[in-house]
Amino acid sequence: MSTLVINDLHVSVETDQGTKHILKGVDLTLEQGSIHAIMGPNGSGKSTLAYTIAGHPKYHVESGSVKLDGEEVLDMSVDARARAGIFLAMQYPVEIPGVTVSNFLRTAKTAIDGEAPALRPWLKEIRGSMEALRMDKTFAERNVNEGFSGGEKKRHEILQLELLKPRFAVLDETDSGLDVDALKIVSEGVNRAKANTGLGVLLITHYTRILRYIHPDFVHVFVDGRVAEEGGPELADRLENEGYDRYLTGTSVG
Ligand code: ADP
Numbered sequence: 145m146s147t148l149v150i151n152d153l154h155v156s157v158e159t160d161q162g163t164k165h166i167l168k169g170v171d172l173t174l175e176q177g178s179i180h181a182i183m184g185p186n187g188s189g190k191s192t193l194a195y196t197i198a199g200h201p202k203y204h205v206e207s208g209s210v211k212l213d214g215e216e217v218l219d220m221s222v223d224a225r226a227r228a229g230i231f232l233a234m235q236y237p238v239e240i241p242g243v244t245v246s247n248f249l250r251t252a253k254t255a256i257d258g259e260a261p262a263l264r265p266w267l268k269e270i271r272g273s274m275e276a277l278r279m280d281k282t283f284a285e286r287n288v289n290e291g292f293s294g295g296e297k298k299r300h301e302i303l304q305l306e307l308l309k310p311r312f313a314v315l316d317e318t319d320s321g322l323d324v325d326a327l328k329i330v331s332e333g334v335n336r337a338k339a340n341t342g343l344g345v346l347l348i349t350h351y352t353r354i355l356r357y358i359h360p361d362f363v364h365v366f367v368d369g370r371v372a373e374e375g376g377p378e379l380a381d382r383l384e385n386e387g388y389d390r391y392l393t394g395t396s397v398g
């Protein structure tokens with residue numbers, strides 16, 4: 145079982161107004177095979193945490209570490225992070241003009257495994273996963289994210305997750321903009337990946353809605369750049385009823 149350990153992580157970005165400190169000492173331990181929900185108000189730094197794990201150049205790590213089984217992820221190139229088994233689904237995925245879903249997936253799989261997948265079993269696997277995600281066959285020949293609806297973008301992310309078989313997935317606001325049917329399909333995909341491959345999930349969400357379909361083992365409440373409270377699924381129920389007010393009041397007083 146792999147673990148991903150984030151220790152006292154401080155991250156800033158450069159803005160026109162100067163250096164903005166966003167993450168202010170994040171401590172978080174993720175276990176493979178478990179679903180960890182990160183919940184928090186807008187602007188608390190959730191996406192910054194995801195981008196930092198992804199290696200986005202804009203986010204400057206001032207101190208702290210992110211270790212996958214003891215190895216420093218922050219020292220790895222973006223490619224090396226993917227090869228190490230870390231998968232990131234961003235809140236705003238980018239278009240890749242001229243690259244089809246089918247080619248993109250095969251290229252990604254080849255890069256991660258270090259060799260091209262055998263063609264027939266690979267095509268069979270893609271078909272199976274696309275059917276499970278209720279995706280039309282023609283989807284494989286479309287350009288990545290070009291003109292995709294919100295639901296198609298999310299399905300495409302989960303398709304990658306199922307085919308690339310990472311150890312950990314960071315899903316940033318995967319629930320945003322999904323209707324209930326799409327939310328169910330996407331959630332089933334995440335649950336399948338957990339059951340089939342022992343995926344560990346960092347599920348970033350502002351709302352509790354997705355947690356009706358993806359049941360977290362642990363809930364971490366994120367406020368003002370750090371983890372303010374941790375608990376089990378009951379914490380999500382409390383947030384559903386009470387919102388984030390108690391934490392925000394706490395920060396303005398303290
Ligand atoms: P969340 O995902 O929890 O809503 P973010 O990580 O997106 O929070 O943002 C945290 C804070 O950092 C916000 O105040 C946001 O405006 C600021 N921030 C994030 N990224 C940048 C950036 N690239 N440039 C300037 N400010 C940023």
Ligand code: MG
Nearest residue numbers: 186187188191
């Ligand atoms: Mg936000």
Ligand code: MG
Nearest residue numbers: 190191235317
């Ligand atoms: Mg965000």
